[in-house]
Amino acid sequence: MEQDYIKLIFGLKLKQIRTDKGLSLFGLSKLSGLSKSYLNEIEKGKKYPKPDKIAALSEHLDVPYDEMVSLKLDKNLAPIGEILQSKLLKEIPLELFGIQESTMIDIISNAPAKVTAFISTIIEIAKNYNFSKESFYLASVRSFQEANNNYFDDLEQAVLKFAKTYQVDLTKPLKSVELEEILIEEYGYTINTTELTSHTELDNLRSVFVPKTKTLLLARHIDDAQKTFIYAKEIAYNYLEISERLYTFSWIKFENFDQVLNNFYASYFAGALIIPRASLVADLKALFSKKSFKTKDFERIISNYNASPESIYQRLTNILPKDFNLKSLFFLRFSHQKGSNHFKLNKELHLSKQQSPHANETNQHYCRRWASLKVLEQISKSNKPHEFDIQVSNYPNEGKSYLVLSSATSDPFVSNSYRSVNIGIQINSQLKRKINFAESASIPKAQVGVTCERCVISDCEVRQAQPTSIMSAQKDAKIADVVNKIQEKYSK
Structure with a gap:
């Protein structure tokens, strides 16, 4: 475990033992001979006491030494221990949402019982709805998208810079052959369109990337638009210098949150490259200026891009x-x-x-x-x-x-x-x-x-x-109405 988390778990246990015995920090300080400020630092997970200090606390609190240093938490704090040991706070870059990890640790240490109740609720909901780790990661990325109105100017600018560097004409539909040449000549890729076909188990996969030899295996039956998108994602991984990534498309599983986030970044880059912002804005302005909608006008926009x-x-x-x-x-x-x-x-x-x-x-x-x-x-x-x-x-x-x-x-x-x-x-x-x-x-x-x-x-x-939910709500409303009338009747 991370040393910071070991400190936090010890601090949580010490605070719980102290409060269970009805002691204030001042009281524990007088009892143990350790300063109040030092004990406060321990309980907040900022310091871990030396063995002699732990021995003193063990003796004065009447708790076995081994129990105090054990990483096992009782039922009330167990969910927090599970979160800490799973390294969840490390896997999800909280800074994306404007949250510092230290802030989360302070919240946990200041109100462990309430945080535990909240975490337990989330865990139970996740179990009842079969909410997997992958689902949690995807939901986190979706929240990140929503918080930014799903627009990322740094990626938009990266696409424009890439297009200029490699002389990609963004005013014309982009074809896979143009991106394939960049992958081969610039990034040393080998493209293989036969291997995946020989494995029936991989029917649902469009591509597999082998990093050691930079070999990109493609499904033979994908069309040029799909191939172009796959190539554009591979270019994104290389151009944006992303190393923590997925190697299959569609994905099989995520090992960590960075892979999920980077998959989103690469997909965004690919979409912005294939469907340039300036072109789409011009197309939409022309469509929105019309007083009546015609399907062919919208379908024409779709046909403008590969x-x-x-x-x-x-x-x-x-x-x-x-x-x-x-x-x-x-x-x-x-x-x-x-x-x-x-x-x-x-x-x-x-x-x-x-x-x-x-x-x-x-x-x-x-x-x-x-x-x-x-x-x-x-x-x-x-x-x-x-x-x-x-x-x-x-x-x-x-x-x-x-x-x-x-x-x-x-x-x-x-x-x-x-x-x-x-x-x-x-x-x-x-x-x-x-x-x-x-x-x-x-x-x-x-x-x-x-x-x-x-x-x-x-x-x-x-x-x-x-409409069972509506009917149930209506029934409950009627019951509540009758109960209220009875309350009024017998309150006079």
């Missing part, structure tokens, strides 16, 4: 908050197997605040009126390469409305499987100023909920389950 619809939608979450001040938005990605009635939300991002459509972990049924689910149902029937839908979604539960754009494509790695990506922008005065067609009559409107179980819409033709 990128998947998902990459375009992800890039919108960078550009809309920064260049159009449209910060109250969400991004969702769903997957769906043809013939099934199950829709899985496997990626989400909420800027400004938690938006109405969001993931649930209680197996409730997502609202079938969402545009994101509609396009998945459409593409599973039409078998077209791309399905698009737009709608204004009104959420009566929250009194909010969103302009939602949604695209669905087939999953190239899973047969009869589809995925949709969606971006929803809250309809407010800023959106109406920036997007001329926001209130166009040509855009369909729909009353939607989050899940069927929590939806107040009574006449829904696609409802999958009864």
Whole structure:
């Protein structure tokens, strides 16, 4: 364990023993002969006493020496010990969120019982919802994105600098051959497109990087847009001098938080390189200036870049908050197997605040009126390469409305499987100023909920389950009302 954590655990134990015996720091100082300031430093985890001082404390507190120096904590402090021994505070760069590790340690040492209760609650929630370490890491990165409105100017500038250094023309669609040449000539890569094909277990992987020989193994069946994105990520790792990284795409598992964060940085760099900010801003301004929305205008923007619809939608979450001040938005990605009635939300991002459509972990049924689910149902029937839908979604539960754009494509790695990506922008005065067609009559409107179980819409033709949560709340309200009337009756 880190020496700092050993000090903290000893300090926590000493403080607990002292308070259990009803002693103040002053009282323990008189009892042990150690100064009050020195004891205070020990309890805060800033100093670790020498063996003779521990012996003195052991004798005067009537606690065995071995018990005092043991790293085992009793039940009340055990969760804190688990956190410290797991090195969680070291793995997550708290400075990203403006928090110093010393601050966290001070909070723990000053209120161990309350912090323990909080940590225990988080652990229990995580267990009940099968919340893995990877999920925790991804949630941390998502919070980091949201705190920065998902825009990182240092990475945007790095892309511009890279393009200038290597004479990459950002005004034209970027092709994989151009980036492949840079990887080979500048970074000494070897590209292999045959190895992965011979391993059926790796069907879902698009690439594997072997660092020792700088060999990049590519799946043969990926298209040029996917290949370009993979190349751009590899360039990001090299150009940004990132060493702690993942070696497979898609990822299998994360070993530490740095890998998760660096994977995000490389992906952001790749998206900004393939879909340059200046070009996308110009395209969006032209689209938003129109008084009515036409699907072909939006699809034309997608075709302007050698990128998947998902990459375009992800890039919108960078550009809309920064260049159009449209910060109250969400991004969702769903997957769906043809013939099934199950829709899985496997990626989400909420800027400004938690938006109405969001993931649930209680197996409730997502609202079938969402545009994101509609396009998945459409593409599973039409078998077209791309399905698009737009709608204004009104959420009566929250009194909010969103302009939602949604695209669905087939999953190239899973047969009869589809995925949709969606971006929803809250309809407010800023959106109406920036997007001329926001209130166009040509855009369909729909009353939607989050899940069927929590939806107040009574006449829904696609409802999958009864509004059990609403019914339960109404029942509780009626019971409370009757109890209040009884209280009033017998209080006179």
